[in-house]
Amino acid sequence: MTSDETRIAYTLRLADNALVLAQRMVEMVAAEPELEEELANANFALDYIGQARMLYTHAGQLEGKGRSEDDFAFVRDEHEFRNLLLLEQPNGHFGDALVRQFLFETWYLHLLDGLIACSERGLSEIAARAIKEVKYHSRHSSQWLVRLGDGTELSHERVQASLDDAWRYTGEMFAADEIDVAFQREFDGPDLAAIHKLWRRDVEKTVAEATLRLPDDDWMLSGGKQGRHSEHLGFLLAEMQYLQRSFPGATW
Amino acid sequence: MYTQGLDQGGRDQQAAVETAEQLAAFQKRIDAEEKIEAKDWMPEAYRRTLVRQISQHAHSEIIGMQPEGNWLTRAPSLKRKAILLAKVQDEAGHGLYLYSAAETLGVSRDQMVADLLSGKAKYSSIFNYPTLSWADIGAIGWLVDGAAIMNQIPLCRCSYGPYARAMVRVCKEESFHQRQGFDIMLNLCRGTDRQKAMAQDALNRWWWPSLMMFGPNDSESTHSAQSMAWKIKRFSNDELRQKFVDVTVQQAAFLGISVPDDDLKLDEASGHYNYGEIDWQEFIDVIAGNGPCNQQRLDKRRRAHDDGDWVREAAQAYANKQAARVAA
Numbered sequence: 001m002t003s004d005e006t007r008i009a010y011t012l013r014l015a016d017n018a019l020v021l022a023q024r025m026v027e028m029v030a031a032e033p034e035l036e037e038e039l040a041n042a043n044f045a046l047d048y049i050g051q052a053r054m055l056y057t058h059a060g061q062l063e064g065k066g067r068s069e070d071d072f073a074f075v076r077d078e079h080e081f082r083n084l085l086l087l088e089q090p091n092g093h094f095g096d097a098l099v100r101q102f103l104f105e106t107w108y109l110h111l112l113d114g115l116i117a118c119s120e121r122g123l124s125e126i127a128a129r130a131i132k133e134v135k136y137h138s139r140h141s142s143q144w145l146v147r148l149g150d151g152t153e154l155s156h157e158r159v160q161a162s163l164d165d166a167w168r169y170t171g172e173m174f175a176a177d178e179i180d181v182a183f184q185r186e187f188d189g190p191d192l193a194a195i196h197k198l199w200r201r202d203v204e205k206t207v208a209e210a211t212l213r214l215p216d217d218d219w220m221l222s223g224g225k226q227g228r229h230s231e232h233l234g235f236l237l238a239e240m241q242y243l244q245r246s247f248p249g250a251t252w
Numbered sequence: 253m254y255t256q257g258l259d260q261g262g263r264d265q266q267a268a269v270e271t272a273e274q275l276a277a278f279q280k281r282i283d284a285e286e287k288i289e290a291k292d293w294m295p296e297a298y299r300r301t302l303v304r305q306i307s308q309h310a311h312s313e314i315i316g317m318q319p320e321g322n323w324l325t326r327a328p329s330l331k332r333k334a335i336l337l338a339k340v341q342d343e344a345g346h347g348l349y350l351y352s353a354a355e356t357l358g359v360s361r362d363q364m365v366a367d368l369l370s371g372k373a374k375y376s377s378i379f380n381y382p383t384l385s386w387a388d389i390g391a392i393g394w395l396v397d398g399a400a401i402m403n404q405i406p407l408c409r410c411s412y413g414p415y416a417r418a419m420v421r422v423c424k425e426e427s428f429h430q431r432q433g434f435d436i437m438l439n440l441c442r443g444t445d446r447q448k449a450m451a452q453d454a455l456n457r458w459w460w461p462s463l464m465m466f467g468p469n470d471s472e473s474t475h476s477a478q479s480m481a482w483k484i485k486r487f488s489n490d491e492l493r494q495k496f497v498d499v500t501v502q503q504a505a506f507l508g509i510s511v512p513d514d515d516l517k518l519d520e521a522s523g524h525y526n527y528g529e530i531d532w533q534e535f536i537d538v539i540a541g542n543g544p545c546n547q548q549r550l551d552k553r554r555r556a557h558d559d560g561d562w563v564r565e566a567a568q569a570y571a572n573k574q575a576a577r578v579a580a
Contacts, residue, residue: 019330026324026333029340030317030552033560035348038317042341049334056330070329094563150573151566158562243328243386250444252328252386252436 006182007120008062009082010189012072013179013225014123015055016083019073020233021104022048023240024091033094040140044101047133051126058122074244078227078234085224086169088233092162095148095155099162102141103203107173109138110198114190118183142206149210156211163207164215171220173199179225270295282483287413290356298482301475302412303357305484307364310350312376313343314368315549319383320392328386335432336389342425349421353414369554377535378461380543387440387447387454393433395455395462395500401426402496403466406486434503441507448509455504456512462500463527464535466493497525 001009025045032038056069086104091097112134115127148159174196176184183189207214223229243252275295281288288294317340324340327333351361367373378396383389404426407419440451467473467489479485504511515528537543 023325026337029321029324029337031556031559033556033563035314035344035351038344039341039348042337042344046334046337046341049330049337053330053334073330074328094560147570148563148566151568151570152562154562155566155569239325242326247328247444247446250328250447252332252439252443 001178001182003186004062006179006186007123008059009179010120010183011055011059011062011123013082015052015059015072016081017087017104017108018048018055019052020081020083020236021087022052023236024087024089024097024100028091028097044133044137044140047130047137051130051133054126054129058126062122070244074241078229078237080227081229081233081237082225082227083233084169084172085221085230086166086172088224088230088236089166089169090232093158095159095162096165098141098144098148099159099166101137102145102206103166103170104173105134105138105141106202106206107170107195107199109134110195111190114195118187118189120183120187120189123187145206145212146210149207149212159210160212163212167215167217168219168221171217172222172224175220175222175225177225279481282411282481285483286411287416288411289413297478298484299357301479301482301484302415303354303359306350306354306357306415307359307367308374308376310347310354310364311368311373312379313347313350315375315379315553317343318549318552319379319381319545320389322383323386323389326386327389332436339393339429339432342429346422346425349418353418356414365557369550369557371541371550374539376465377538377543378465379549380538380546381457381461382545384457385450385454387437387450388458390433390436390440390451391454391458393429393431394437394503395433395458396465397426397430397433398500399462399465399496401430402492409483409486411483437507437509441509451507452509455509459512460530460534461538463493463497463530464538466490466496468532468535494524497527498523501525 022045025041025048028041029038029045032041052073053069056072059072060067060069084104086100089100109131112127112131115123116131118124118127145159148155150156174192176192180189180192184191204214244250274293278288278293278295278298288298320336320340320343324333324336327336351364354364355361364373368375383392401423404419404423408416408423410416410419437451437454440447470476470488470490473489476485476488480488501511501516513528515526517526518524519526538546541547
């Protein structure tokens with residue numbers, strides 16, 4: 001793998017994470033428990049769409065084959081998407097979606113912090129912008145986890161079950177493969193083992209505050225980063241890509 | 253997005269305690285173009301009219317998120333997805349300011365939401381039509397937001413201060429939405445034949461419901477005269493509808509698509525377009541709850557509310573615990 005291939009692959013993973021999560025969040029529009037949460041969800045989803053656009057554009061420039069942000073988003077197939085499995089899981093109820101945000105954003109915040117310091121200039125600049133957004137997303141998801149965990153008996157039980165269910169998808173965030181290793185080595189990229197420690201510290205703290213129990217690290221599912229997805233991604237993409245696929249070459 | 257509820261709703265009762273002197277002094281303030289503020293004395297019927305109108309407007313914003321939200325997951329480009337999401341978010345924001353403006357008149361948001369969910373409160377009938385293609389998103393921005401702006405710009409000068417001020421911000425955002433909608437239509441009309449056909453189909457379906465947004469003809473409008481006297485309303489339904497037709501017909505010509513009205517004709521003498529008869533029975537049916545999507549829209553809103561019960565209860569329980577911890 002050349003140095004350019006490494007950074008393109010790395011950038012596309014980040015872009016796919018942002019887009020797939022945004023698409024799931026967009027599905028929740030007009031179904032939130034409070035009007036204030038409608039505003040928050042739409043606002044955060046807009047941040048992720050914005051990040052996906054910057055990242056795809058950057059990948060396209062590095063690749064130099066004229067692919068646009070929409071080419072990456074709308075005309076690639078399931079196996080070409082490299083997002084984390086956690087992010088493509090269906091929304092479930094408010095607690096399920098919230099736990100997904102919490103686990104991902106706690107990780108993403110540290111990852112972006114690492115990326116700001118990397119030598120891949122484009123990614124470093126995008127990360128510096130994105131981290132400002134993700135800081136307040138993460139504050140929001142952490143606060144909600146505490147409210148639900150330490151709210152009523154019902155909310156405590158529900159969000160504990162959400163946490164238990166989502167936990168199996170967290171291992172993938174820290175499993176460094178050849179792209180992670182090469183990006184770290186060649187571009188002074190984030191160290192996933194170090195991030196795992198920081199993530200664990202932060203998650204433990206918020207989970208304790210929420211009076212919840214940290215699940216055991218049993219079997220972890222992975223494969224999203226290598227393009228081996230759950231059955232859910234195909235439906236997400238079929239819906240998202242429908243117009244571009246039915247009107248090939250049209251502009252919108 | 254918008255309210256057409258301006259003239260819809262129950263008849264107001266005038267409270268017996270209001271004296272002729274109070275009413276005359278109030279009207280004098282209105283005539284002098286003074287703004288009425290939340291703590292000022294006002295006739296009960298004025299207050300009720302505003303509560304009804306502002307809450308219907310707020311509900312319209314909230315329900316209006318659904319037909320457009322229907323295309324968020326399928327928007328054809330990332331840029332269009334972001335623009336549409338920002339628009340839907342604006343609508344949630346408008347709902348929030350408008351509920352707040354109505355709360356200044358002594359009614360709680362919880363009560364207004366309960367009235368929406370029970371079916372007691374109305375919202376704009378336009379949102380009971382389905383969005384069947386991407387072009388509908390363009391047509392809604394162009395026509396529905398276009399009609400909304402015509403209705404709402406005069407509301408920035410409404411006699412009730414909190415509503416007028418909320419409308420200043422709402423109108424700025426609506427104007428942006430309208431331009432975005434027209435831009436979607438323009439892209440489709442300059443695109444492939446299939447895209448242009450999609451745009452024409454959307455205009456065919458949205459034209460007449462958009463004209464209905466201005467409410468009944470002036471001769472049939474039950475609340476108009478009093479609302480005009482109170483300067484809640486500045487122009488009649490028919491005046492605004494005519495203005496909308498005159499502007500929009502020319503825009504359709506620019507797009508190269510046809511307005512679905514065989515009777516549409518420019519009257520050289522007046523400079524206005526004459527247009528065909530509106531199907532008022534359809535309007536009455538939709539208002540009565542029998543439009544294509546009335547049931548679907550309310551069901552979705554009720555489901556979202558019910559599904560959120562445990563979350564709101566948890567947030568309240570947590571806040572109570574925190575307060576108790578601070579007090580201890």
